[in-house]
Amino acid sequence: xxxxxxxxxxxxxxxxxxxxxLILSFTVLTLTGLPQKYSMTYWGSALIWLFGGIEVTxxxxxxxxxxxxxxxxxxxxxxxYKVLVRRVRLTMLPSWRDIVDGFHAMAYNVRLxxxxxxxxxxxxxxKVEYWAVIWGTVIMILTGFMLWNPIATTTFFPGQWIPxxxxxxxxxxxxxxxxxxxxxxxxxxxxxxxxxMFTGAISHHEMQTEHAAELAELDAGHQPAPIAxxxxxxxxxxxxxxxxxxxxxxxxxxxxxxxxxxTAITTVPRQQVExxxxxxxxxxx
Amino acid sequence: xxxxxxxxxLTAGSSISVAFLRHxxxxxxxxxxxxxxxxxxxxxxxxxxxxxxxASLLALGLFLLGGVTNLYxxxxxxxxxxxxxxxxxxxxxxxxxxxxxxxxxxxxxxSGETLDLGVDLTVLQDxxxxxxxxTPLYCTDCHQSRxxxxxxxxxxxxxxxAEFVDEVEQNCTQCHQPLALHNPGHLQxxxxxxxxxCTDCHGGHDATSAAIMKAEPIATCQSCHATYAxxxxxxxxxxxxxxxxxxxxxxxxxxxxxxxxxxxxKTCHGLLQSQLTLASGDQVDLHVDGTLIDESVHGFRxxxxxxxxxxxxxxxxxxxxxxxxxxxxxxxxxxxxxxxEMESICxxxxxxxYQRQHDGIHGVKQAxxxxxxxxxxxxxxxxxxxxxxxPRERVSHTCGNCHGxxxxxxxxxxxxxxxxxxxxxxxxxCTDCHGVHDISDPRTAAFRVNSPTLCGGCHADKVLMxxxxxxxxxxxxxxxxxxxxxxxxxxxxxxxxxxNKAVCYDCHGVHNILPATDEHSQVIKDNLLTTCRQCHPxxxxxxxDSWTSHFQPSREHxxxxxxxxxxxxxxxxxxxGGFALFIGTDLYRRLWxxxx
Numbered sequence: 001x002x003x004x005x006x007x008x009x010x011x012x013x014x015x016x017x018x019x020x021x022l023i024l025s026f027t028v029l030t031l032t033g034l035p036q037k038y039s040m041t042y043w044g045s046a047l048i049w050l051f052g053g054i055e056v057t058x059x060x061x062x063x064x065x066x067x068x069x070x071x072x073x074x075x076x077x078x079x080x081y082k083v084l085v086r087r088v089r090l091t092m093l094p095s096w097r098d099i100v101d102g103f104h105a106m107a108y109n110v111r112l113x114x115x116x117x118x119x120x121x122x123x124x125x126x127k128v129e130y131w132a133v134i135w136g137t138v139i140m141i142l143t144g145f146m147l148w149n150p151i152a153t154t155t156f157f158p159g160q161w162i163p164x165x166x167x168x169x170x171x172x173x174x175x176x177x178x179x180x181x182x183x184x185x186x187x188x189x190x191x192x193x194x195x196x197m198f199t200g201a202i203s204h205h206e207m208q209t210e211h212a213a214e215l216a217e218l219d220a221g222h223q224p225a226p227i228a229x230x231x232x233x234x235x236x237x238x239x240x241x242x243x244x245x246x247x248x249x250x251x252x253x254x255x256x257x258x259x260x261x262x263t264a265i266t267t268v269p270r271q272q273v274e275x276x277x278x279x280x281x282x283x284x285x
Numbered sequence: 286x287x288x289x290x291x292x293x294x295l296t297a298g299s300s301i302s303v304a305f306l307r308h309x310x311x312x313x314x315x316x317x318x319x320x321x322x323x324x325x326x327x328x329x330x331x332x333x334x335x336x337x338x339x340a341s342l343l344a345l346g347l348f349l350l351g352g353v354t355n356l357y358x359x360x361x362x363x364x365x366x367x368x369x370x371x372x373x374x375x376x377x378x379x380x381x382x383x384x385x386x387x388x389x390x391x392x393x394x395x396s397g398e399t400l401d402l403g404v405d406l407t408v409l410q411d412x413x414x415x416x417x418x419x420t421p422l423y424c425t426d427c428h429q430s431r432x433x434x435x436x437x438x439x440x441x442x443x444x445x446x447a448e449f450v451d452e453v454e455q456n457c458t459q460c461h462q463p464l465a466l467h468n469p470g471h472l473q474x475x476x477x478x479x480x481x482x483c484t485d486c487h488g489g490h491d492a493t494s495a496a497i498m499k500a501e502p503i504a505t506c507q508s509c510h511a512t513y514a515x516x517x518x519x520x521x522x523x524x525x526x527x528x529x530x531x532x533x534x535x536x537x538x539x540x541x542x543x544x545x546x547x548x549x550x551k552t553c554h555g556l557l558q559s560q561l562t563l564a565s566g567d568q569v570d571l572h573v574d575g576t577l578i579d580e581s582v583h584g585f586r587x588x589x590x591x592x593x594x595x596x597x598x599x600x601x602x603x604x605x606x607x608x609x610x611x612x613x614x615x616x617x618x619x620x621x622x623x624x625x626e627m628e629s630i631c632x633x634x635x636x637x638x639y640q641r642q643h644d645g646i647h648g649v650k651q652a653x654x655x656x657x658x659x660x661x662x663x664x665x666x667x668x669x670x671x672x673x674x675x676p677r678e679r680v681s682h683t684c685g686n687c688h689g690x691x692x693x694x695x696x697x698x699x700x701x702x703x704x705x706x707x708x709x710x711x712x713x714x715c716t717d718c719h720g721v722h723d724i725s726d727p728r729t730a731a732f733r734v735n736s737p738t739l740c741g742g743c744h745a746d747k748v749l750m751x752x753x754x755x756x757x758x759x760x761x762x763x764x765x766x767x768x769x770x771x772x773x774x775x776x777x778x779x780x781x782x783x784x785n786k787a788v789c790y791d792c793h794g795v796h797n798i799l800p801a802t803d804e805h806s807q808v809i810k811d812n813l814l815t816t817c818r819q820c821h822p823x824x825x826x827x828x829x830d831s832w833t834s835h836f837q838p839s840r841e842h843x844x845x846x847x848x849x850x851x852x853x854x855x856x857x858x859x860x861x862g863g864f865a866l867f868i869g870t871d872l873y874r875r876l877w878x879x880x881x
Contacts, residue, residue, distance in 0.1 A: 036770070039770050039773075040764065040773070053775075053778055054775070102867075105871075109873060150828065151821060151823050154824075154826075154827035158830060158845075159829060160831065163766075163833050163845075164846045166846075167849040167853070171849065171856070175857045179860065179864065186871075264785055265820055269819055273796075276657060277687070277688065277690040278689065279686050
């Protein structure tokens with residue numbers, strides 16, 4: 001295999017499935033969420049109508065939210081496993097170097113620097129995206145809970161948190177969607193189509209241009225030290241029960257999230273008034 | 286002599302007079318008769334030859350003189366127009382009176398009837414044509430046919446009493462207008478067999494003056510019209526006659542002048558005061574005040590410069606079968622059914638409104654058999670129809686007639702109090718929210734989801750609300766909120782589906798809307814939790830604060846929302862702008878690389 005044709009593994013199958021779930025939930029949330037934010041616009045109400053009305057749109061939105069939360073729980077467990085059991089390098093953690101890389105890249109773009117920054121496994125741009133998703137999802141889940149369960153929320157918090165949560169949910173959503181259509185779409189689709197999230201691997205050329213530092217490390221033979229089986233098993237023995245219990249707690253929390261509150265009755269009570277109460281004798285024929 | 290009825294008059298002494306009568310119409314003199322005129326003593330001395338001879342000679346001489354005079358009169362076109370009495374002070378018909386005033390014989394007519402030959406001179410004297418009246422007539426003024434009434438009388442050619450009367454009545458027109466003009470009513474009767482002549486009403490020898498007749502007109506008419514074939518007509522007449530005013534009589538309806546159907550209706554029903562009892566026992570007023578229509582919207586009106594005459598009774602009560610006189614027996618069993626039957630009357634002119642009314646809730650309910658559902662009349666009245674919104678308050682009372690409880694609530698509300706107390710021109714009356722004729726069922730989902738737009742019609746009107754210092758944000762903030770967004774979307778997309786999201790009146794009340802500052806208002810802070818709990822039974826104490834109270838978020842109202850909004854207003858452009866800047870520079874680098 002020539003060096004040029006060599007590919008580098010980037011995302012395993014589970015990560016790609018996670019990304020797929022994220023695409024699905026995020027898209028559905030966007031399509032059902034933005035029309036709610038812009039419900040009084042023509043396109044907003046048209047989309048709502050296409051989904052079958054505002055109540056159905058809300059149901060779909062909440063369904064997609066459940067999917068996103070399940071994915072979030074899975075991601076937490078999966079990342080915890082890697083970090084706690086496999087003890088992988090925390091390549092996604094932001095660092096000072098990312099800021100330097102960002103300015104370097106900008107300088108390079110405007111021809112103030114001769115060479116582009118040589119970046120590691122995750123570039124500053126990818127970290128921005130990842131942590132934006134994490135931040136955004138946390139915000140959306142928290143504010144979503146408040147909107148979904150306003151009575152439960154106001155039992156402990158001031159009532160004004162509900163409209164504030166709505167404002168935050170709405171603002172954060174717009175921020176997320178705009179980030180995706182600018183940053184994500186440009187970087188992985190327009191600049192060049194990065195297929196690694198579907199194929200799981202990137203080419204040597206891509207490694208050279210985007211992850212030069214990582215390529216150099218690989219070429220230099222830096223490999224994570226293998227973990228002794230005994231050590232791995234010991235860690236797993238601790239991790240699995242804790243993870244299972246925590247996952248169950250999170251799933252119960254999710255279940256409660258969805259079911260804890262019956263916010264409103266389904267049929268609004270009617271004013272009871274006697275309609276026909278004649279005051280004077282009927283009109284003379 | 287006791288039997289001589291003319292004796293009282295003719296006490297001038299024994300004399301013979303010849304009457305020369307002036308014909309009133311052409312003025313020629315007629316030597317109509319030679320009469321013997323004598324005192325009581327005349328008869329007793331009748332056998333006296335000297336007297337008889339003198340009388341005969343005198344009579345002959347005068348007769349001849351009369352004939353000459355007559356000839357003279359016929360040759361002269363301008364005869365003298367004076368009564369010629371041989372003896373001044375003695376009436377020319379003295380002979381007629383002398384003879385017929387003292388007669389009790391009768392003349393048998395070929396018809397089998399008998400003609401009374403006696404004349405009660407007292408009656409004649411006291412009649413309108415009597416000697417004391419302004420226009421005294423002599424017997425020969427009426428009984429003027431020369432051939433017939435010249436003495437000795439020729440056998441009468443008349444066959445019956447009626448013919449005799451007819452013949453005499455021909456002469457009434459010499460002084461009076463013809464019967465056809467005077468009393469068209471009788472002549473237009475369908476049954477012509479028993480028509481009255483002049484004398485039937487006015488009398489013959491006892492002819493009464495019109496003034497006296499007018500004083501006692503009913504008695505005159507009732508001399509013939511004492512009974513009626515139709516007992517309801519009889520009852521109606523009995524009541525009407527009893528109710529006639531001082532200026533009214535039979536002639537008020539049955540006068541000389543041809544009256545229109547409209548006048549007939551109004552006169553009759555204006556006089557009737559009783560009630561008609563229907564099969565169910567319901568009673569219907571027969572009285573109609575005719576002036577009500579003239580004063581109503583259907584009365585004299587000027588619309589855009591065109592003057593309109595009032596509607597006629599028969600414009601509405603048109604069906605001859607039903608409203609022709611005499612009216613057929615009413616078969617409708619209840620008062621309400623009568624109203625319902627009559628409603629279609631309005632349709633003829635007000636077709637569009639009528640249709641809308643029938644599409645509206647009242648019409649629909651009526652079609653479902655709800656008889657109390659309002660008809661045209663229930664709201665507008667029948668004869669006294671006036672502008673329904675003059676004053677505006679009237680609308681509220683009109684609806685309140687049937688919807689009393691609701692109207693009471695309304696009257697207590699901020700809208701109702703302003704309307705009824707202040708005649709405020711801006712507050713909604715019933716019809717502003719419910720519509721007028723095609724009133725929709727306010728219990729439907731469609732009405733409910735449309736209601737915010739309804740309220741917004743005024744409460745989003747900046748000019749209108751400025752008058753009362755009411756914020757127009759109420760509508761926008763409602764629509765921007767969870768409830769309002771949902772309801773607005775329902776209104777646009779599925780107006781017939783129920784939604785459990787609150788509309789304006791769920792919180793503010795329906796008819797009993799109070800100012801948001803009123804201590805009893807459902808939406809004042811103290812009462813808000815109770816209001817929220819109508820739909821959110823588990824609502825916590827803080828829950829009502831989650832409602833922004835129609836305030837746009839600001840530092841004063843809903844500050845947390847304001848800050849969050851501000852945060853994202855800054856964050857989003859910053860982040861996205863940063864991304865865009867980086868992308869822009871990246872594109873620049875790529876384009877530069879490609880070029881070089």
